[in-house]
Amino acid sequence: MHYYRAMATAKKRTFPLRCAGMDVGSNAFRIVIAEFRSPTRYRILERKRVPVRLGESVFRAGRIDPETMERALAAFREFRDFMEEYGVVLHRAVATSATREAKNRAAFLERVHEETGIDLELIPGTEEARLVALGVRAKVPLTRGTSLILDVGGGSSELALVQRGEILLVESHNLGAVRLMERVDGAPGRDLLRFLRETIRTSRFPMLDSLRGHSITHLVGTGGNIEALATIAHNGAGAKKPVALRIPRLKALLERMARLKPEERARTFDLKPDRADVIVPAGAVFEYVATRTRARELIVPFVGLVDGVLLDLARTAGRSGKKELETSQTINAAIAVLRKYEADTRHAKHVALLACSLFDQLESLHELGKRDRLLLEIAALLHEVGNFIAASGHHRHAYYIIATTPILGLSDEELEIVANVARYHRKAPPDPSHEAYAELPEKAQERVRALAAILRVADALDHDHRQRVTKVTAKRRGSDLKLKLRASGDVTLDEWSVSQKGDLLRDEFDVKAIEVTHG
DSSP, rough: OHHHHHHOOOOOOOOOOEEEEEEESSOOOEEEEEESSSOEEEEEEEEEEOHHHHHHHHHHSSOOOHHHHHHHHHHHHHHHHHHHHHHHOOOEEEEOHHHHTTTHHHHHHHHHHHHHHOEEEEOOHHHHHHHHHHHHHHOOOOSSSSEEEEEESSSSSEEEEEETTEEEEHHHESOHHHHHHTTTTTTOHHHHHHHHHHHHHHHHHHHHHTTOOOOOOOEEEHHHHHHHHHHTTTTOOOSSEEEEEEEEHHHHHHHHHTTOOOOOHHHHHHHOHHTTTTHHHHHHHHHHHHHTTOOOEEEEEEHHHHHHHHHHHHHHHHHHHHHHHHHHHHHHHHHHHHHTOOOHHHHHHHHHHHHHHHHTOOOOOOOOHHHHHHHHHHHHHHHTTGGGTTTTTTHHHHHHHTTOOOOOOHHHHHHHHHHHHHHSSSSSSOOTTSSHHHTOOOOHHHHHHHHHHHHHHHTTTTTTOOOEEEEEEEEEETTEEEEEESSSSSOHHHHHHHHOOOOHHHHHOOOSSEEEEOO
16 A cells, blocks of 8 residues: 555644655656645655666567666666655655566565655556656646547557537556657668658557547647647747647657657757657657647646655645655565564564554653654564674674664654664663663653553564464553453463563553463
């Protein structure tokens, strides 16, 4: 389940809110970071494009090749650095046709998650079209008549039919610029445009067929290639607002570009190499749709899929609440660290479940808040990552790994608290002679002691890593704490472990004895 869908309970939330949207396309990766004042009012803080061409290897061999995989992961690490720099609390990353079609997509998604904490979501072409339309409507009202939005990416093209501002139909086609370039590879310059036009003409466009005889009020074009063509048509001026690209001018540009080799296009029109080789195939798709709809011009709003992703995320945050989304996202980042250091995932998640259950039941004793519960859950997930270095002293190794590994959504002090809580899941309790603990503010030290006390007991309840204890019920009886276990199999070892590791909980919460029963 993805973080932005994970929480169903709507809460009142507060803007401003910093969000990031990411688009993992077939020709390039994009990130946009913005600060939202409301779900629709925002200002862009950062916009970055990284030329990673996933589609080149996927459309040729069906897989993301190792070299491209490494470039992609480097791009995601750069995106994560941007998000940390700008204090992003919510993000959504979507992947389109190249990733969808890659046979090794599962390995790719897993590596992205493990190495960066970013959940990469595969979306169908119809969702891609919806998000593009959402981004366009924020820039172009489209409240009159019937409009058609065409987005041409590296691997696919999406159409969205909009009537009086409402999206009626969406349609996706495996007809992208990189894919087309592969299909006409080797065509001589004088014949390139003819080959492209014939290839596109053989593709079926049911939406265009249904529009035969009906007029289109606006034809809107999105994607990096049509933006580049519009910029050239307007004498190289960058656009902050929508511009109109006349279809005769588009055709003339394509005719001229098709006669040039990609490197010549790059020099003549000041294009990046990864744009120069695909701009003619992409432009030919726009030309075809414009001809079919008898449009005289294309409106180019200079927004695209990544903008729609960003707006959709902010709108979702407005419905579901910042804190719930942020919590789920931070846990995802912690799980990425857990997997990176090859800890026992089943044990870690089970201890986290037991720890949170104890936290909830012992609220009257510890008087901590929801944020502390999150820190406890993350510490429980990561308490054994130190085994990656060595089993001996793994609690101290866990402190080092956690303290030096940024986790999206945690402040520096919170990361130190998590690292200390994990460090004290076994052996000696917190002590002022321990340097890392002593450097924490007094209030943070109190949080560490309380959370570590709970974690030690939760860890004891899965002493043999076999998840025999399925549920724990905790009740205070006078000066004693009674733990009733629901278990499958022999839990004698777990009960003994609680008696050994319950020392900090007894001291911290003024408990005389911990009595464990099961049934």
